[in-house]
Amino acid sequence: xxxxxxxxxxxxxxxxxxxxxxxxxxxxxxxxxxxxxxxxxxxxxxxxxxxxxxxxxxxxxxxxxxxxxxxxxxxxxxxxxxxxxxxxxxxxxxxxxxxxxxxxxxxxxxxxxxxxxxxxxxxxxxxxxxxxxxxxxxxxxxxxxxxxxxxxxxxxxxxxxxxxxxxxxxxxxxxxxxxxxxxxxxxxxxxxxxxxxxxxxxxxxxxxxxxxxxxxxxxxxxxxxxxxxxxxxxxxxxxxxxxxxxxxxxxxxxxxxxxxxxxxxxxxxxxxxxxxxxxxxxxxxxxxxxxxxxxxxxxxxxxxxxxxxxxxxxxxxxxxxxxxxxxxxxxxxxxxxxxxxxxxxxxxxxxxxxxxxxxxxxxxxxxxxxxxxxxxxxxxxxxxxxxxxxxxxxxxxxxxxxxxxxxxxxxxxxxxxxxxxxxxxxxxxxxxxxxxxxxxxxxxxxxxxxxxxxxxxxxxxxxxxxxxxxxxxxxxxxxxxxxxxxxxxxxxxxxxxxxxxxxxxxxxxxxxxxxxxxxxxxxxxxxxxxxxxxxxxxxxxxxxxxxxxxxxxxxxxxxxxxxxxxxxxxxxxxxxxxxxxxxxxxxxxxxxxxxxxxxxxxxxxxxxxxxxxxxxxxxxxxxxxxxxxxxxxxxxxxxxxxxxxxxxxxxxxxxxxxxxxxxxxxxxxxxxxxxxxxxxxxxxxxxxxxxxxxxxxxxxxxxxxxxxxxxxxxxxxxxxxxxxxxxxxxxxxxxxxxxxxxxxxxxxxxxxxxxxxxxxxxxxxxxxxxxxxxxxxxxxxxxxxxxxxxxxxxxxxxxxxxxxxxxxxxxxxxxxxxxxxxxxxxxxxxxxxxxxxxxxxxxxxxxxxxxxxxxxxxxxxxxxxxxxxxxxxxxxxxxxxxxxxxx
Numbered sequence: 001x002x003x004x005x006x007x008x009x010x011x012x013x014x015x016x017x018x019x020x021x022x023x024x025x026x027x028x029x030x031x032x033x034x035x036x037x038x039x040x041x042x043x044x045x046x047x048x049x050x051x052x053x054x055x056x057x058x059x060x061x062x063x064x065x066x067x068x069x070x071x072x073x074x075x076x077x078x079x080x081x082x083x084x085x086x087x088x089x090x091x092x093x094x095x096x097x098x099x100x101x102x103x104x105x106x107x108x109x110x111x112x113x114x115x116x117x118x119x120x121x122x123x124x125x126x127x128x129x130x131x132x133x134x135x136x137x138x139x140x141x142x143x144x145x146x147x148x149x150x151x152x153x154x155x156x157x158x159x160x161x162x163x164x165x166x167x168x169x170x171x172x173x174x175x176x177x178x179x180x181x182x183x184x185x186x187x188x189x190x191x192x193x194x195x196x197x198x199x200x201x202x203x204x205x206x207x208x209x210x211x212x213x214x215x216x217x218x219x220x221x222x223x224x225x226x227x228x229x230x231x232x233x234x235x236x237x238x239x240x241x242x243x244x245x246x247x248x249x250x251x252x253x254x255x256x257x258x259x260x261x262x263x264x265x266x267x268x269x270x271x272x273x274x275x276x277x278x279x280x281x282x283x284x285x286x287x288x289x290x291x292x293x294x295x296x297x298x299x300x301x302x303x304x305x306x307x308x309x310x311x312x313x314x315x316x317x318x319x320x321x322x323x324x325x326x327x328x329x330x331x332x333x334x335x336x337x338x339x340x341x342x343x344x345x346x347x348x349x350x351x352x353x354x355x356x357x358x359x360x361x362x363x364x365x366x367x368x369x370x371x372x373x374x375x376x377x378x379x380x381x382x383x384x385x386x387x388x389x390x391x392x393x394x395x396x397x398x399x400x401x402x403x404x405x406x407x408x409x410x411x412x413x414x415x416x417x418x419x420x421x422x423x424x425x426x427x428x429x430x431x432x433x434x435x436x437x438x439x440x441x442x443x444x445x446x447x448x449x450x451x452x453x454x455x456x457x458x459x460x461x462x463x464x465x466x467x468x469x470x471x472x473x474x475x476x477x478x479x480x481x482x483x484x485x486x487x488x489x490x491x492x493x494x495x496x497x498x499x500x501x502x503x504x505x506x507x508x509x510x511x512x513x514x515x516x517x518x519x520x521x522x523x524x525x526x527x528x529x530x531x532x533x534x535x536x537x538x539x540x541x542x543x544x545x546x547x548x549x550x551x552x553x554x555x556x557x558x559x560x561x562x563x564x565x566x567x568x569x570x571x572x573x574x575x576x577x578x579x580x581x582x583x584x585x586x587x588x589x590x591x592x593x594x595x596x597x598x599x600x601x602x603x604x605x606x607x608x609x610x611x612x613x614x615x616x617x618x619x620x621x622x623x624x625x626x627x628x629x630x631x632x633x634x635x636x637x638x639x640x641x642x643x644x645x646x647x648x649x650x651x652x653x654x655x656x657x658x659x660x661x662x663x664x665x666x667x668x669x670x671x672x673x674x675x676x677x678x679x680x681x682x683x684x685x686x687x688x689x690x691x692x693x694x695x696x697x698x699x700x701x702x703x704x705x706x707x708x709x710x711x712x713x714x715x716x717x718x719x720x721x722x723x724x725x726x727x728x729x730x731x732x733x734x735x736x737x738x739x740x741x742x743x744x745x746x747x748x749x750x751x752x753x754x755x756x757x758x759x760x761x762x763x764x765x766x767x768x769x770x771x772x773x774x775x776x777x778x779x780x781x782x783x784x785x786x787x788x789x790x791x792x793x794x795x796x797x798x799x800x801x802x803x804x805x806x807x808x809x810x811x812x813x814x815x816x817x818x819x820x821x822x823x824x825x826x827x828x829x830x831x832x833x834x835x836x837x838x839x840x841x842x843x844x845x846x847x848x849x850x851x852x853x854x855x856x857x858x859x860x861x862x863x864x865x866x867x868x869x870x871x872x873x874x875x876x877x878x879x880x881x882x883x884x885x886x887x
Contacts, residue, residue, distance in 0.1 A: 003039055003040075003043060004043070004049065004050070004053050006021050006024050006025060007021075007025075007040075007043065007052075007053045007056035007057055007060070008050070008052050008053055008056065009021030010022055010025065010056050010059075010060065011052055011055070011056050025060055029064065033079065033083055033084070034083070034084055034085060034088045036064075037061065037064070037084065037088065037092050038088060038091060038092060040057045040060055040061050041057070041061060041091070041092040041095035041096060041114075042095060043057040044057040044058050044061065044095060044096065044099050044107065044110060044111060044114070045095040045096070045098045045099045045102075045111075047102065047103070047104075051104050051106050051107065054099075054102075054104060054106070054107040054110065055106045055107065055109075055110050057110070058099075058107065058109075058110020058111055058113060058114050059110060059113075061092075061096075061110075061114040061117075062110070062113045062114045062116075062117050064076065064079075064117075065077060065079075065080055065114075065117040065118060065120070065121065066117050073162070077120070077121045080118070080121050081121065081125075092118075093115075093118060093128070096111045096114050096115050096118070097111075097115070097134060099111035099149075100112065100115075100138060100142075100145075100146055100149040100150055100153065101138075101142065101143065101145060101146040101149070102145065102149075103145060105145070105148075105149075108145060108148070108149035108152070109149070109152060111149065111153075112149055112150075112152045112153040112156050113156055115131075115153050115156075115157075116153060116156035116157045116160060119131060119157045119160075119165065120157075120160055120162040120164070120165040123157075123165055123168045123169070123172070124164035124165055124167065124168040126168075132172045132175035132176065133175060134150075135150045135153060135154055135175070135179055136175050136178050136179045138150035139151060139178075139179040139182055139183050139197075140179075140182065144190050144192070144193060147183060147190070147193045147196075148190075148192050148193050148196045150179070151179065151180060151183050151193065151196035151197045151199075151200050152196050152199075152200070154176060154179055154180060154200045154203075154204065155196065155199050155200035155203045155204075157169070158176065158200060158203035158204040158206075158207065159203040166206070166207070169204075169207040170207050170208075170209070170210065172207075173204075173207050173208040173209075173210055173211055174211070176200075176204045176207065176208065177204070177208055177211055177217070177221070179197075179200075180197045180198075180200045180201040180204060181197075181201065181220065181221060181224055182197070183196065183197025183200075184197035184198045184201055184224050184225070184228060185224055185227075186224075186227045186228070186231070191231070191233040191235070191236060194228070194231070194233070194236055195233065195235045195236050195239060198225075198228050198236055198239035198240055198243065199239050201221075201224075201225070201239075201243055202239060202242045202243045202246055205243065205246045205247060205250055206246075206250060208221075209250075209251075212250075212251055212254065218254060222247075222258050222262075225240050225243045225244060225247075226240075226258075226262050226263075226266060228240035228243075229241060229244075229266050229269075229270060234275045234277065234278055237270070237273070237275070237278045238277050238278055238281055241267075241270055241278065241281035241282050241284075241285060242281055244263065244266075244267070244285050245281065245284055245285050245288045248285060248288045248289055248292060249288050249291075249292060252292045252296070252311070252313075253310070253311040255313075255315075256311075256313050259313070259315055263285075264319060264322075267282045267285045267286065267323075268282075268322065268323065268326055269282075270282025270285075271283055271323075271326050271327070271330065272326065276344060276345045279330065279345045279348075280343075280344070280345050280348045283327065283330065283345065283348040283349055283352050284348060284352075286316070286319075286323055286327075286352050286355075286356070287348070287351060287352045287355050289315050289316050289359075290316050290352070290355035290356055290358065290359040290360075291355060291359075293312065293314070293315065293316055293359045294355070294358055294359050296310045296311075296312045297312065297359075300312065316356060316359045316360050317359075317360045317363060320356070320360055320363055320364065320367065321367065323356075324353070324356060324364065324367045324368065325367055325371070327349045327352050327353050327356070328349075328353070328367070328368065328371040328386065328390055329386075330345050330346060330348075330349035331346055331349050331350060331353070331385075331386035331389055331390055332346070332375075332380075332382040332383050332385070332386040333345050333346045333349075333382070334346045334382055334385060334386075334424065336424060340466070340469075346386075350389055350393055353368070353390060353393040353394065354393045354394075354396070356397075357393060357394040357395075357396060357397035357398060358396055358397040359397070360397070361397050361398050361399065362397075362398040362399050362402045364394050364397065364398060365394060365398050365402055365403075365406070368390050368391065368393075368394050369406070371386075371387060371390055372387045372388075372390055372391050374387075375387040376388070376413065381420075381421070381422035381424060381425055384417075384420065384422065384425050385422065385424050385425045385428050388414065388417060388425060388428045388429050388432050389428045389431075389432065391410060391414070391432055392428070392431055392432030392433075392434075392435040392436070393435075395407075395432075395435040395436055395438070395439040395440055396435075396439045400440060400442065403439075403440050403443065404440060404442060404443040405443075407436055407440050407443035407444075408443050408445070411436070411443070411444065411449050411453070412449075412452075414429050414432055414433055414436070415429075415433070415449075415452050415453055415456045417429040418430065418433075418456040418457070418459065418460050419456075423464050423466055423467065424466075426460060426463070426464070426467055427464075427466050427467045427470050428470075430457060430460050430467055430470035430471045430474050431470040431473070431474070433453065433456075433457065433474045434470060434473045434474030434477050437474055437477035437478045437481055438477040438481070441477075441481035441482070444481075444482075446482065446492035450482070450492060450496065451496065453478070454475070454478070454496050454499075454500060457471045457474050457475050457478070458471075458475075458500070458503045461475075461503075461507060461516070461520065462503075462507055465513050465515070465516055468513065468515060468516040468519050468520075469515070469519055472519035472520060472522060472523045475500075475523045475526070475527075476522065476523055476526040478493075479493060479523070479526040479527050479529075479530045480526060480530060482530075483529075483530030483532075484532060487533065488532050488533065489532060489533045489534060490532045490533070490534045491530070491532040493527070493530065493531070493532070493535075494531075494532050494534050494535050497527065497531060497535040497538060498535075498538055500527055501524065501527060501538065501542055504520050504521075504523055504524045504527070505524075505542075505545060507520045508520045508521055508524070508575075509549075514568055514571055517571075517572070517575065518571060518575050521575035521576070521578065521579055522575075522578075524579055524582075525578055525579055525581075525582040528542065528579065528582040528583055528586050529582050529585070529586060531586055536586070536587065536590065539583055539586055539587060540583075540587060540590065540594070542579075542583065543580070543583045543587075543591075543594055543598075544594075546576055546579045546580055546583065547580070547594075547597060547598060547601055549576055550573065550576040550577065550580065550601060550605070551601055551604075553569060553572060553573050553576070553605075554604055554605060554608050556569055557569070557608050557609070557610075570613060570614055570615050573605065573615045573618075574614065574615055574617075574618045577602075577605075577615070577618040577619055577621075577622050578618055578621075580598065580602075580622050581618070581621055581622045581625045584598070584622065584625040584626055584629050585625050585629070587629070588629050589629060589630075591626070591629050591630075592629075592630060592633065595626060595629075595630060595633075598622075598626060599623070599626060599637050599641075602619050602622055602623055602626075603637075603640055603641060603644070605619055606619055606644050612654070616648065616657055616660075617656060617657060617660050620645075620648065620657075620660045620661065620664050621660065621664075623641065623664065624663070624664045624667040624668070627667055627668045627671040627672070628667060628670075628671055630671065631671050631672070631673075632671070632672055632673065632675055634668070634671055634672060635672055635675045638668075638672070638676075638678075638679060642679050642682065645661055645664060645665070645668075646682050646683075646686055648660070648661035648664075649661045649662065649665070649683070649686035649687070649690065650686055650689070652690065652693050652695045652696055653695065655696060655697065655700070658690065658696065658700070659699075659700060659703065662687070662690070662700065662703050662704055662707055663703065665683050665687070665707050665710075665711075666703075666706065666707050666710045669683075669707070669710045669711050669713075669714045670710055670713075670714065672714065673714045674714060674715055674716065674718075676711070676714050676715065677714075677715045677718055680711055680715060680718075680722075683707075683711065684708075684711070684722055684725075687704050687707055687708070688725065688729070690704060691704055691729065698751050698755075699751070699754075701733070701755060701758065702751075702754040702755050702757060702758030703758065704758070705729075705730065705733065705755070705758030705759055705761070705762045706757075706758045706761045706762060708722075708726050708729075708730075708762045708765070708766070709761045709762035709763070709764055709765025709766060710765060711765070712726075712762070712765040712766040712768070712769035712770075713765040713768055713769055715769065716769045716772040716773050717769065717770060717772060717773015717774065717775050718773070719766060719769045719770070719773075720770070720773065720775055720778060723766065723770070723778055726762070726766070727766075727781065727782050730759050730762055730763060730782075730785075731782065731785050733755055733758075733759050734756075734759055734785060734788070734789040734792070736752060736755055737752065737792075749798050752798065753798060753799060753800055753803055756789065756792075756793055756799075756803055757800070757802055757803045757806055759789060760789070760790075760793075760803065760806040760807055760809075760810050761806050763782075763786055763810050763813075764806065764809050764810050764813055766779075767779065767810065767813040767814060767817050768813060768817075770817070771813075771816070771817045776817045776818060779817065783814065783823050783826070784826075786810065786814070787826045787829075787832075790807050790810070790811065790832070790835070791829075791831055791832075793807050793835075794807075794831055794832075794834070794835040795831075801842075801844075801845050801846070801849055804835075804839045804845075804849065804853075805839075805845075805848065805849040805852050805853075807835070807839075808836060808839055808849070808852040808853045808855070808856040809852055809856070811827075811832070811836065811856040811859060811860065812852070812855050812856045812859045815827065815859035815860070815862065815863050816859070821863055823863075824863045824864065827859075827860050827863035827864050828863075828864050832860060833857075833860055833864075836853050836856045836857040836860055837853075837857065839853035839856075840853035840854050840857060
């Protein structure tokens with residue numbers, strides 16, 4: 001194999017050539033991994049090789065030890081640890097460090113990435129102790145290329161998301177700071193070096209807390225960063241303001257002195273910078289200030305009366321009169337050609353004004369109102385738009401008593417601005433009206449404002465695609481805020497309901513804009529969901545229109561030519577089906593007369609859809625809603641529908657569809673109760689197969705276990721058939737814990753909590769089922785393991801309110817299943833009493849949880865007073881192969 005030729009081919013434009021080259025590299029790595037690393041690292045360091053070859057070598061080396069998936073990452077890192085000879089490791093690392101001095105900047109960059117990937121393996125294990133020292137020495141005495149590449153390497157190491165590496169970096173804080181601060185000083189004349197240093201400094205700030213606690217070191221770091229904001233290179237200025245943002249987020253309590261002496265003036269100067277990227281970062285500094293102060297106020301309000309209050313300096317409140325006017329001027333720097341999702345300085349300023357209002361409250365109103373009054377009728381659309389946007393931005397935060405009279409006065413003006421000559425102003429007016437509907441709905445007088453407001457929003461919805469999302473969002477907020485109590489005879493929307501629905505049906509039928517159509521159907525859902533009783537007849541009539549439209553899409557499947565056509569059709573079908581869901585949920589039992597037609601349509605739709613379609617997800621949700629509404633009457637559809645459901649349960653190659661099918665089994669089981677029994681064998685076989693599947697992720701297992709509980713609850717004593725298998729599954733699952741490298745993984749901890757919730761919910765359903773069938777003696781082999789799980793839950797600080805509530809429920813269920821005290825010895829454990837007492841006494845828990853804990857405590861007391869009765873132990877009937885590997 002010609003290494004240079006293969007490496008060059010991995011960067012080829014032709015996908016076939018590129019894939020063949022990547023396959024050759026993979027085969028070479030599998031055949032001789034040590035030789036592979038040695039060869040590639042030699043080419044990376046080879047000054048005679050072409051830049052493309054060196055860059056490709058560095059990329060291949062980095063990819064050998066990085067992966068997005070956590071499990072895969074640990075596998076490739078372990079490969080370096082266990083399969084590579086120490087002498088080869090040393091040689092490979094030396095080649096990489098040597099490349100940092102290359103005259104080829106791209107090779108140096110590739111080497112920096114590779115070094116960072118090896119550092120992620122070795123630094124947490126206290127290996128490669130000389131790395132940081134070497135990088136510091138390079139920055140101090142190397143040539144410019146070496147300095148820049150070494151600083152870039154430090155930056156890559158510090159920005160890594162590898163938690164083990166991040167945890168280990170605090171031990172290297174002195175070396176990191178020595179290098180980056182030296183490179184970031186104003187005395188450094190090479191701007192490339194200084195930029196690399198300030199970037200690395202920003203990435204390292206989280207790990208230098210010990211240094212930041214030292215006033216002298218902190219002063220020097222802050223001086224270097226503040227001086228960097230005045231650099232003549234925009235990259236360095238951006239890096240400096242980025243550092244200030246991170247410092248404010250990490251070290252707010254240390255910032256009072258620096259705010260007074262420097263940061264206040266520097267950031268205002270930065271916001272006025274002509275370079276937009278610099279101005280954005282200066283604005284974001286004040287966003288960070290507001291976010292921190294909002295967070296501190298929340299924390300302190302919860303800690304009131306204790307000594308753990310966080311320092312709070314009111315930076316935003318003090319700076320309001322100086323900073324807010326600058327932000328308002330920046331609002332007028334809109335780019336009329338900007339994409340809707342483009343983040344520019346105007347949008348950064350809007351975000352900051354929003355946060356300012358939340359942090360400072362009513363003190364924000366005066367400067368904003370002055371700006372609004374001065375610019376609302378400006379000849380320049382930029383300033384009209386800024387004025388409207390500013391008014392909408394302060395709807396959350398100030399006291400409603402302050403806002404209400406202002407909103408009442410401003411509403412006619414805002415509604416009128418929906419007719420502005422500029423579409424940008426109209427869009428901002430629609431969004432501001434949405435903010436009003438969301439945050440200050442009491443200021444809207446239904447008799448005075450509602451008709452012109454709804455009319456203006458529907459006119460805007462049809463007038464320009466740019467306004468679609470803002471108008472739809474405003475209309476949804478309007479529907480939510482004026483819905484009144486569920487089941488109320490009438491509400492403020494009732495007199496506008498029919499016209500609104502007709503408008504939405506017309507828009508969805510006539511537009512060719514997919515985004516507008518989808519948004520309009522979402523608004524229709526909101527109006528249906530919030531319809532009062534006097535609009536129910538119109539909702540029922542609407543169902544006929546929607547069902548007819550959905551029916552017409554089925555033959556359109558045969559007319560699809562392109563991928564774009566197929567996606568458009570799927571989007572229409574999904575939107576229409578979502579409206580069907582809203583109608584079913586609103587009509588509830590009143591949907592029954594139309595149920596046969598709806599179910600037949602949904603089955604036809606499922607039959608017509610091709611593989612990998614996204615539509616079945618929503619169709620299944622609609623069927624679940626229909627089952628919940630019809631309850632036992634849904635049984636008549638099961639013979640026709642169950643093959644689709646079983647097929648979806650078995651679709652392990654389509655995880656999302658499989659997950660929805662698991663949830664739908666629970667919905668149907670709860671709806672049909674004992675009538676579901678004929679279908680349970682198929683359900684249980686598919687659910688157990690999914691538990692054993694290696695292609696489905698762990699996140700499916702808790703839902704499957706909860707499904708077992710739902711099935712048990714539904715069929716009562718007939719669940720005895722499945723008890724032996726399910727009991728062993730639950731015992732296996734209870735043995736799962738975070739071990740080894742997974743101990744610090746948040747994903748693993750969340751999974752364990754969810755799994756335990758599923759186990760406890762399953763046991764609750766099973767206990768009640770066997771109690772209903774007078775077969776509680778069958779629980780004997782499992783009682784001890786259930787109490788062991790409950791003790792584990794109590795002893796593990798990683799638990800949720802839902803898990804504790806379910807645990808309390810199971811304690812009570814076992815007590816009522818064995819009223820004669822057959823297992824009273826378990827109820828006498830001190831930890832069980834403490835668990836119930838602590839759960840009941842937790843003031844942060846809901847009344848439902850506290851009541852369940854109170855009931856469990858009463859059951860514990862009742863059982864504790866009983867003597868243990870002799871019992872006969874029944875062994876499980878058969879052994880189940882492990883479905884939870886490692887247990």
